[in-house]
Structure formats: C-alpha cells, structure tokens
Amino acid sequence: MGGAAVAWLFVLFAAAAILPAAEAAHTVYSEYQTHEPEKLSPQDHRTAYHFQPPKNWINDPNGPLFYKGVYHLFYQYNPKGAVWGNIVWAHSVSRDLVNWIPLPPAIYPSKPFDINGCWSGSATILPDGRPAILYTGIDPRNRQVQNVAFPKDPADPYLREWVKPDYNPVINPDAAINASAFRDPTTAWRGGDGWWRVVVGSKNDLQGLAVLYRSKDFVRWVKAAAPLHSAAGTGMWECPDFFPVARRGRNGLDTSAAGPALKHVMKVSLDLTRFEYYTLGSYSPEKDRYLPDAGMADDRTGLRYDYGNFYASKTFYDPAGRRRILWGWSNESDSTIPRAVWLDNGGRQLVQWPVQELEKLRGKKVEARDLILRKGARYEIKGILTSQADVEVTFEVTGLEKAEGFDPRWKDAQELCKKKGADVAGGVGPFGLWVLASGDLSERTAVFFRVFKGKEKHVVLLCHDDSSSTSRAGVWKPSFAGFVDVDIQKDRKISLRSLIDASVVESFGAGGKTCITSRVYPVHAVGGAAHLHAFNNGAAAVKISLLRAWQMGTPNMNQPTEP
Numbered sequence: 001m002g003g004a005a006v007a008w009l010f011v012l013f014a015a016a017a018i019l020p021a022a023e024a025a026h027t028v029y030s031e032y033q034t035h036e037p038e039k040l041s042p043q044d045h046r047t048a049y050h051f052q053p054p055k056n057w058i059n060d061p062n063g064p065l066f067y068k069g070v071y072h073l074f075y076q077y078n079p080k081g082a083v084w085g086n087i088v089w090a091h092s093v094s095r096d097l098v099n100w101i102p103l104p105p106a107i108y109p110s111k112p113f114d115i116n117g118c119w120s121g122s123a124t125i126l127p128d129g130r131p132a133i134l135y136t137g138i139d140p141r142n143r144q145v146q147n148v149a150f151p152k153d154p155a156d157p158y159l160r161e162w163v164k165p166d167y168n169p170v171i172n173p174d175a176a177i178n179a180s181a182f183r184d185p186t187t188a189w190r191g192g193d194g195w196w197r198v199v200v201g202s203k204n205d206l207q208g209l210a211v212l213y214r215s216k217d218f219v220r221w222v223k224a225a226a227p228l229h230s231a232a233g234t235g236m237w238e239c240p241d242f243f244p245v246a247r248r249g250r251n252g253l254d255t256s257a258a259g260p261a262l263k264h265v266m267k268v269s270l271d272l273t274r275f276e277y278y279t280l281g282s283y284s285p286e287k288d289r290y291l292p293d294a295g296m297a298d299d300r301t302g303l304r305y306d307y308g309n310f311y312a313s314k315t316f317y318d319p320a321g322r323r324r325i326l327w328g329w330s331n332e333s334d335s336t337i338p339r340a341v342w343l344d345n346g347g348r349q350l351v352q353w354p355v356q357e358l359e360k361l362r363g364k365k366v367e368a369r370d371l372i373l374r375k376g377a378r379y380e381i382k383g384i385l386t387s388q389a390d391v392e393v394t395f396e397v398t399g400l401e402k403a404e405g406f407d408p409r410w411k412d413a414q415e416l417c418k419k420k421g422a423d424v425a426g427g428v429g430p431f432g433l434w435v436l437a438s439g440d441l442s443e444r445t446a447v448f449f450r451v452f453k454g455k456e457k458h459v460v461l462l463c464h465d466d467s468s469s470t471s472r473a474g475v476w477k478p479s480f481a482g483f484v485d486v487d488i489q490k491d492r493k494i495s496l497r498s499l500i501d502a503s504v505v506e507s508f509g510a511g512g513k514t515c516i517t518s519r520v521y522p523v524h525a526v527g528g529a530a531h532l533h534a535f536n537n538g539a540a541a542v543k544i545s546l547l548r549a550w551q552m553g554t555p556n557m558n559q560p561t562e563p
C-alpha cells in the first residue's frame with residue numbers, strides 16, 4: 001500500500017454514506033483523495049488484531065463454521081476496490097480465531113442464479129458432518145434468490161473449493177414476495193420431525209419478515225404458510241439470525257437444539273436504522289412460530305448486541321469450545337473481535353465476552369490498584385503501547401446519593417450521552433477511560449459510566465463520546481451509548497474492558513452486559529503518541545480497585561501464508 005492508503009479510509013467512509021446498497025459500482029471520490037495526510041503514516045489507522053483483509057472493502061461476515069479442527073470465516077469482499085461492489089465470498093481460515101490465513105474466494109458470480117451478485121448467507125453442518133452454504137444470489141433479472149453450495153472435497157479441512165449445483169436456485173421469491181427485498185438466509189435447524197427450517201429476511205411494505213421455508217433434503221424447499229416472525233413498522237429485515245441459548249450456564253447450543261432448558265434469540269439488522277436489535281423468546285416447533293417474551297421489541301427500542309458501530313452480525317455454534325460465537329461488521333471495514341454469547345442470569349438479556357483465545361495476544365502488562373479518583377482527577381496508564389491494548393478496570397462507586405436525577409423521558413441512551421458527554425460534570429460519574437488521547441488531551445475518546453438516581457433504582461449509562469477527537473471533518477463519529485442492567489446500589493462496583501486497536505475501540509461494560517464499538521480516527525493520538533487515562537468528572541469519588549492493561553501483539557491477519 002502506498003500513500004493512497006490514508007485517502008482510502010476516507011473513501012470507505014464516503015462510500016458507506018453515499019452508495020445505495022444495490023449499486024455495484026467502483027466509484028472513485030477524487031475529492032477525498034486530495035486531503036493532506038497531516039504527517040500520518042498510511043498505516044496509522046490500520047487495525048492490528050481485528051479481522052480484516054490486507055486491502056479493500058469488506059462488509060458482512062458470512063457463514064462462520066468449524067470443520068475438521070479449522071475455523072472458517074467468509075465475508076462480503078470487493079477484490080477490486082475500497083468501496084462496495086463486485087462482491088464475492090472471500091474466505092479465511094484459522095486454528096485459534098486470532099491468526100487468519102486467506103484462501104481464494106469460495107463463492108463468486110459464475111452461474112445464472114448468481115451472475116449479478118453473491119450476497120450474504122450462512123453455513124449449516126449436515127448430519128453427515130459436511131457443511132452446506134445457503135446464500136443470496138442476484139439473478140439476471142436482478143431478483144434475489146437463495147442458492148445452496150457444497151464443498152467439492154469434504155476431505156479438505158480448508159474447504160477451498162465450493163460447488164454450486166445447477167439445480168439452483170433452491171428458493172425463488174414467489175408472487176407474494178418482493179424479489180428486491182429477499183435475502184440473507186440463516187443457518188438452518190432441524191426439528192424432531194426430520195425437516196430442516198431456514199428463514200430469509202424480507203419485508204412487506206414496512207412490515208419486517210422472517211420468511212420460513214422447510215426441506216427434507218436441503219434441496220427442495222417449501223414456503224411455510226406463515227413467517228416464523230414479523231413486526232410492523234420495522235422495514236427490511238437484513239441478516240436475520242435465529243438460535244437457541246441455554247437457560248443456565250455459558251455453553252452454546254447447536255442451532256437445532258430443542259427442549260425446555262433453552263430459550264431462543266431472534267436478531268434482525270434493520271436497514272431503516274442501520275442498527276441491529278434482538279429479542280428473547282420461545283419457539284414452538286409444532287406451530288413453527290417464534291414469540292418474543294413480554295416487553296421485548298424488534299424495533300429501535302429493542303435490545304442490541306452492541307450499541308455502537310456494529311451491523312450484519314452472525315453467530316455460529318463452535319462444537320470445539322462448546323460456545324456460540326458472534327461476529328459483527330464495524331464499518332468502514334472491520335469485523336469485531338469474535339465474542340462468546342450466552343444468556344444472562346435472569347434471562348432478560350444476552351452477555352458477550354471476547355473469545356478467550358484473544359488473551360494469547362496479551363503482552364507487556366501494567367497494573368494499578370486501589371487508586372482513588374476524586375472529582376477532576378485523572379491517572380495516566382503508562383509503559384505500554386496504548387494504541388494497541390486490552391484494558392480491564394473495576395471501579396468502586398461511592399456517594400450514590402449524589403447521583404443526578406433520572407428523567408423517565410430519557411429513553412434514548414445515545415441522545416442522553418450526547419447531552420451529558422464526558423466533559424459535563426455529574427454526581428456519580430462520568431468516570432471511565434480516555435483512550436486514544438493526545439499528549440495535551442485536546443484529542444481523546446471517552447469511554448465512561450454515568451449513574452443516575454431513578455424512581456426505583458439507579459440507572460447506569462455506558463457511553464462512547466468521541467466528540468473531543470479531532471478526526472478530520474466529515475468523518476462519522478456519533479456518541480454511542482447503552483443502559484447497563486445492573487443493581488449498582490447492591491454491587492457498589494462496575495467493570496469495564498476496552499479493546500483498543502488503532503481505529504477501533506470495543507468496550508464491554510459490566511462483564512459484557514452492554515457493549516459498544518466505535519471507529520475512531522485520531523489525528524495526533526496515533527501509534528506511540530496515543531495516551532490512555534482513567535478519569536472522574538463526578539462529584540463522588542470512585543476507586544479503581546484493579547486496573548490491568550496489556551499491550552496487544554499482532555497476529556497474522558490475512559497475510560498470505562500456507563495454511
């Protein structure tokens with residue numbers, strides 16, 4: 001990569017904002033290529049340990065699976081440029097979810113049923129152990145159809161070549177379905193009756209739909225009379241994901257698991273908001289209907305895996321680690337760290353945590369204990385490269401009676417974070433971390449908690465406030481925030497983990513109850529010039545009982561090597 005790489009980041013932002021989803025063009029935005037790189041090196045914003053290819057545009061993670069000791073991740077990729085277009089299923093393999101080796105694209109336009117595009121889909125492991133991929137193809141009439149692909153040589157653990165049988169498409173949009181809004185098949189699950197089920201995302205006007213199909217042989221699919229689930233006013237459901245979670249414990253479950261010891265999760269990526277929402281609920285295999293629990297919503301008031309820059313996610317069951325692993329796309333062009341996902345005690349929400357393999361990258365460590373941060377105090381974490389780090393902190397809170405009152409009209413966490421940013425002094429909090437901060441602190445991204453006094457209990461907000469980051473004009477950097485469902489009065493402490501990786505900040509509040517990912521493009525706080533501080537801008541003192549920060553190593557991230 002030459003000097004054009006800095007512009008490349010801009011091109012990606014511009015592309016994400018301007019390109020309509022269905023426009024397959026390699027557009028060059030010359031106005032973004034003339035920006036002065038302000039002494040930044042082309043690689044200053046390139047992440048080190050988040051999944052990405054050596055160059056070019058990526059979007060949705062596709063069909064993650066585990067096969068013969070190898071993890072596979074496919075993803076929507078433009079082999080020809082840094083904007084959306086020419087999309088193929090790129091393919092990488094890993095033995096540890098940390099180091100990745102690129103293989104040739106697995107699926108690319110070559111047959112009538114996908115000649116105009118090979119879009120997102122999922123993998124299913126068949127009873128004989130072979131994987132099958134279901135994906136959306138764009139046919140010569142620009143209709144969205146669903147196709148199946150199988151490995152050419154099931155003996156090859158790297159699954160290098162995929163065959164798309166000529167009987168495709170296996171699912172055509174019928175007259176009742178909008179053929180321009182019919183995509184992203186899920187992993188299939190098999191009922192006790194031996195029938196496979198799969199859902200495809202769609203819409204009918206503004207009603208979001210998870211259209212259900214059944215098959216005995218994975219080849220002939222029949223549409224069910226009713227969708228698995230739908231919701232008025234939510235628009236197109238992209239990348240639906242539907243899977244069981246155990247009521248107890250952190251182990252994941254195979255997608256076909258059934259019985260009383262589990263609940264189901266239905267996640268949709270709403271094209272209207274460009275954010276994802278999920279519900280917990282129950283699935284009736286007899287009726288083939290999914291019913292969210294009382295109080296759960298599929299719309300923009302619903303629960304989110306991640307309250308930041310996170311979309312088009314997908315999970316898979318990892319039989320080796322007996323866990324369910326989640327991947328999301330963080331635009332412009334990265335995937336988040338794979339996260340294990342399980343049901344929280346109490347069953348009201350999911351919890352996520354970076355896969356433990358990531359800890360292999362932890363290098364030099366610095367530690368602090370029993371630090372009291374009074375109002376206005378800060379503490380700098382020194383001695384490691386903080387632009388590539390993993391930080392874990394536990395904050396003990398005091399003076400809860402000083403918490404600001406919570407106005408019940410504050411339903412939108414993101415709005416609240418915008419109004420009460422990290423520099424707005426409070427009662428209990430804001431306290432947290434300033435990451436990717438310049439030496440003079442004029443540039444910084446705040447990751448913080450703020451505690452309010454609600455009617456019944458305290459309300460805790462986790463926030464990413466990037467407003468003090470000087471990144472260049474035109475870069476998308478909203479404040480992101482989510483509420484954290486904890487009883488702070490009882491716990492008296494709250495934990496925060498942040499993964500910092502040049503231009504990604506990925507935070508896990510309260511052990512992974514509330515997660516936020518941001519893309520940040522500092523001008524000064526890059527590489528060795530980035531600083532990390534803990535801070536408190538609240539009237540009540542907070543105590544850092546333990547802070548540990550590790551410099552993170554650089555894995556093999558899709559540099560060509562022999563697997």
Ligand SMILES: *[C@@H]1O[C@H](CO)[C@@H](O)[C@H](O)[C@H]1NC(C)=O
Binds near residue numbers: 013
């Ligand atoms: C990606 O970035 C753009 C800003 O360039 C934003 O408007 C958009 O909503 C983002 N998210 C997704 C999922 O496309």
Ligand SMILES: *[C@@H]1O[C@H](CO)[C@@H](O)[C@H](O)[C@H]1NC(C)=O
Binds near residue numbers: 178
């Ligand atoms: C079908 O979906 C496309 C793409 O979202 C939309 O532009 C079009 O209006 C829809 N057609 C109907 C009849 O709803």
